[in-house]
Amino acid sequence: MEINNNQLLRFTTAGSVDDGKSTLIGRLLFDSKSIFEDQLDSVSKTSEKKGHDGVDLALFTDGLKDEREQGITIDVAYRYFTTPKRKFIIADTPGHIEYTRNMVTGASTANAAVILIDARHGVIEQTKRHSFIASLLNIPHLIVCINKMDLVDFSEAVYNDIVNQFEEFSSKLLMKDVRFIPISALLGDNVVNRSKNMDWYQEGTLLSTLETLHISSDINKIDARFPVQTVLRPQSEAYRDYRGYAGRIASGIYRVGDEVAVLPSGFNSTIKSINAGEQEVEEAYAPMSVSMTLEDDIDISRGNMIVKKNNQPEMEQEFDVMLCWLNSDTAKPRAKYTIMHTSNEERAIIKEVVYKMDINSFERDNEDNDLGMNDIARVKLRTTRRLAIDSYRDSRNTGSIILIDENTNETVAAGMIV
Amino acid sequence: MSKYYLNYLDELESEAIYILREVWAQFENPVILFSGGKDSILVTHLAKKAFYPSKIPFALMHVDTGHNFPETIKFRDDLIEKLGVKLIVGSVQESIDQGRVAEEKGKNATRNALQITTLLDAIEGNKVDCAIGGGRRDEEKARAKERFFSHRDDFGQWDPKNQRPELWNLLNGKYFEGEHFRAFPISNWTEMDVWNYIKRENISIPSLYFAHEREVVYRSHSWIPVSEYLKLEEGEKVETKKIRFRTLGDITITGGIESEADTLDKIAEEVAAMRKTERGDRSDDKRSETAMEDRKKQGYF
Numbered sequence: 001m002e003i004n005n006n007q008l009l010r011f012t013t014a015g016s017v018d019d020g021k022s023t024l025i026g027r028l029l030f031d032s033k034s035i036f037e038d039q040l041d042s043v044s045k046t047s048e049k050k051g052h053d054g055v056d057l058a059l060f061t062d063g064l065k066d067e068r069e070q071g072i073t074i075d076v077a078y079r080y081f082t083t084p085k086r087k088f089i090i091a092d093t094p095g096h097i098e099y100t101r102n103m104v105t106g107a108s109t110a111n112a113a114v115i116l117i118d119a120r121h122g123v124i125e126q127t128k129r130h131s132f133i134a135s136l137l138n139i140p141h142l143i144v145c146i147n148k149m150d151l152v153d154f155s156e157a158v159y160n161d162i163v164n165q166f167e168e169f170s171s172k173l174l175m176k177d178v179r180f181i182p183i184s185a186l187l188g189d190n191v192v193n194r195s196k197n198m199d200w201y202q203e204g205t206l207l208s209t210l211e212t213l214h215i216s217s218d219i220n221k222i223d224a225r226f227p228v229q230t231v232l233r234p235q236s237e238a239y240r241d242y243r244g245y246a247g248r249i250a251s252g253i254y255r256v257g258d259e260v261a262v263l264p265s266g267f268n269s270t271i272k273s274i275n276a277g278e279q280e281v282e283e284a285y286a287p288m289s290v291s292m293t294l295e296d297d298i299d300i301s302r303g304n305m306i307v308k309k310n311n312q313p314e315m316e317q318e319f320d321v322m323l324c325w326l327n328s329d330t331a332k333p334r335a336k337y338t339i340m341h342t343s344n345e346e347r348a349i350i351k352e353v354v355y356k357m358d359i360n361s362f363e364r365d366n367e368d369n370d371l372g373m374n375d376i377a378r379v380k381l382r383t384t385r386r387l388a389i390d391s392y393r394d395s396r397n398t399g400s401i402i403l404i405d406e407n408t409n410e411t412v413a414a415g416m417i418v
Numbered sequence: 419m420s421k422y423y424l425n426y427l428d429e430l431e432s433e434a435i436y437i438l439r440e441v442w443a444q445f446e447n448p449v450i451l452f453s454g455g456k457d458s459i460l461v462t463h464l465a466k467k468a469f470y471p472s473k474i475p476f477a478l479m480h481v482d483t484g485h486n487f488p489e490t491i492k493f494r495d496d497l498i499e500k501l502g503v504k505l506i507v508g509s510v511q512e513s514i515d516q517g518r519v520a521e522e523k524g525k526n527a528t529r530n531a532l533q534i535t536t537l538l539d540a541i542e543g544n545k546v547d548c549a550i551g552g553g554r555r556d557e558e559k560a561r562a563k564e565r566f567f568s569h570r571d572d573f574g575q576w577d578p579k580n581q582r583p584e585l586w587n588l589l590n591g592k593y594f595e596g597e598h599f600r601a602f603p604i605s606n607w608t609e610m611d612v613w614n615y616i617k618r619e620n621i622s623i624p625s626l627y628f629a630h631e632r633e634v635v636y637r638s639h640s641w642i643p644v645s646e647y648l649k650l651e652e653g654e655k656v657e658t659k660k661i662r663f664r665t666l667g668d669i670t671i672t673g674g675i676e677s678e679a680d681t682l683d684k685i686a687e688e689v690a691a692m693r694k695t696e697r698g699d700r701s702d703d704k705r706s707e708t709a710m711e712d713r714k715k716q717g718y719f
């Protein structure tokens with residue numbers, strides 16, 4: 001059988017209400033022939049009922065009942081499509097202010113963010129907010145789509161003006177790879193098919209850009225980190241002394257024979273074997289799920305991390321994170337939360353709010369210390385025990401945490417270690 | 419390009435294994451919901467990989483409508499024996515006999531909605547705190563919003579508007595007494611991915627998925643198999659057609675399609691060219707635009 005080595009690309013969409021996100025996704029699915037007849041039928045019927053002429057492409061993604069009734073997207077919805085070059089996962093997130101938490105959620109695993117701007121309105125506060133979140137979550141690639149070009153006569157001047165507006169404010173943000181594409185989601189210009197109305201734009205369409213982004217380097221392959229999820233101890237004679245440490249490699253590459261250290265104990269050993277499922281392999285890398293055995297009998301359990309002896313993360317009990325508050329209950333000063341970091345779980349308190357971010361001006365606010373829904377702040381956390389941490393910029397998986405309120409069990413905050 | 423990247427099937431596999439191991443680590447008494455269909459067979463296959471060389475540490479739970487394809491039951495029992503895992507059966511017939519639910523009446527009566535009660539009873543009765551399902555987000559629009567770890571309140575209900583945000587790989591499986599979770603390790607797989615993977619791994623599946631001469635009746639745009647439960651309506655006639663099934667559910671409502679695909683290669687090819695979603699052949703989803711969402715809120719799979 002021919003082996004298909006196509007990669008998987010995850011992207012998220014952001015924009016204000018009515019900028020055309022749902023229409024754009026509908027267009028991508030429709031023009032890449034990823035929509036099935038029965039879906040088309042049901043959407044055509046609903047469009048008719050609502051009195052739209054033609055098919056309302058937005059209905060392909062606006063899934064839940066309340067959304068269809070209100071005509072807005074209220075939660076993260078996932079969509080899938082495949083082209084001969086790649087498989088894509090779209091996290092469709094809503095644009096309202098009060099739903100920033102959904103964008104953060106969708107952005108956390110994304111390789112790319114597609115930000116929509118309405119060509120008639122240019123860069124607005126929401127654009128800045130979304131770009132800020134994309135940069136805060138260190139999304140490797142940003143694609144800015146200037147939409148509804150049909151409503152501004154496909155004007156190059158309007159497009160250039162918006163690109164300039166964007167570049168001006170985004171110079172304050174950390175972003176590696178930013179591209180701009182003029183589109184009409186409604187008519188399909190430069191989404192899958194090249195526009196016949198904008199000869200002045202010669203770069204790729206949105207789809208061809210998504211198909212060719214270089215994503216192999218999106219995961220850190222230098223700093224090897226292996227959080228242990230669970231220990232495999234088969235109850236059979238053949239495997240009497242077997243202890244397999246099972247987990248998903250967070251970053252880096254491991255090989256049989258590597259000298260490793262186990263954190264937090266600090267004991268050293270050597271990798272004896274690596275298994276991917278039933279198969280023994282010589283090397284493994286992020287994001288593979290594997291199990292390892294070590295040469296020495298060390299006490300290792302869930303929450304421990306196996307790293308290379310000569311490349312270790314910091315062991316800290318107090319550290320700074322950029323925290324995004326996700327819950328309607330405000331943060332309680334000095335209250336204890338459960339903190340989840342890789343496969344580890346401890347308790348933590350917010351010792352201090354260093355500053356809050358105004359995500360429209362990107363200014364710091366040192367006065368206001370209350371953390372409410374959708375607030376982003378730099379805080380000092382103190383945990384009951386030391387954690388093996390990296391900075392989020394270096395490694396998404398070992399640089400991220402969530403906080404859980406022990407009274408409600410809800411996930412109340414997401415944090416990126418500074 | 420560096421050789422250190424995964425292709426999409428390997429990445430999906432790795433993600434699913436990660437989630438299965440998280441379930442095992444975070445819950446006391448998880449089970450795999452096993453319908454005998456390809457998705458639950460796939461989840462079971464992934465669980466085997468996730469815990470190798472240990473046995474799968476979960477029981478399989480089957481919610482039996484009593485309206486089975488006979489082959490599904492044989493397949494289930496053979497698999498249980500081969501894997502050496504425990505089987506828990508929740509029986510819709512028993513729920514009916516105990517008066518917990520009442521059989522639907524009329525031409526399009528099914529036991530589909532009745533499964534909800536049986537499922538929730540089986541979860542509660544066996545003190546299950548996490549039921550692992552083979553649901554995929556591409557199947558249906560309400561499913562597109564499911565989390566990997568999906569919280570259910572003490573009535574077993576899903577509140578899609580008030581879900582816990584799921585960030586990075588950090589899964590919050592905390593619950594209070596009486597509540598439980600559903601976990602969906604193959605959330606991100608599409609029907610095509612499932613077939614490509616089954617083909618690649620050569621996973622054995624019931625022969626119902628392969629095209630074969632079968633006795634069927636044409637009803638609401640698909641071919642319903644003849645069984646002891648099928649009552650012929652006026653004007654309906656039994657025909658013999660080369661049929662295969664895209665999903666295996668309650669035998670009384672699962673429609674087959676005409677097909678020549680009798681090997682995994684041909685099935686994958688056929689699915690790639692398919693212009694209809696697999697649930698398009700199930701009359702339970704056709705009842706209304708929001709049929710699935712309404713059932714899911716109450717506690718359906």
Ligand SMILES: Nc1nc2c(ncn2[C@@H]2O[C@H](COP(=O)(O)OP(=O)(O)O)[C@@H](O)[C@H]2O)c(=O)[nH]1
Binds near residue numbers: 095187
């Ligand atoms: N003229 C024009 N209208 C568009 C375009 N894209 C979206 N729209 C319209 O803008 C409105 C909002 O679109 P929708 O996709 O629901 O926006 P969302 O709120 O971002 O999901 C709808 O009436 C769309 O038909 C476009 O490129 N050109």
Ligand SMILES: [Mg+2]
Binds near residue numbers: 022058
């Ligand atoms: Mg929308």
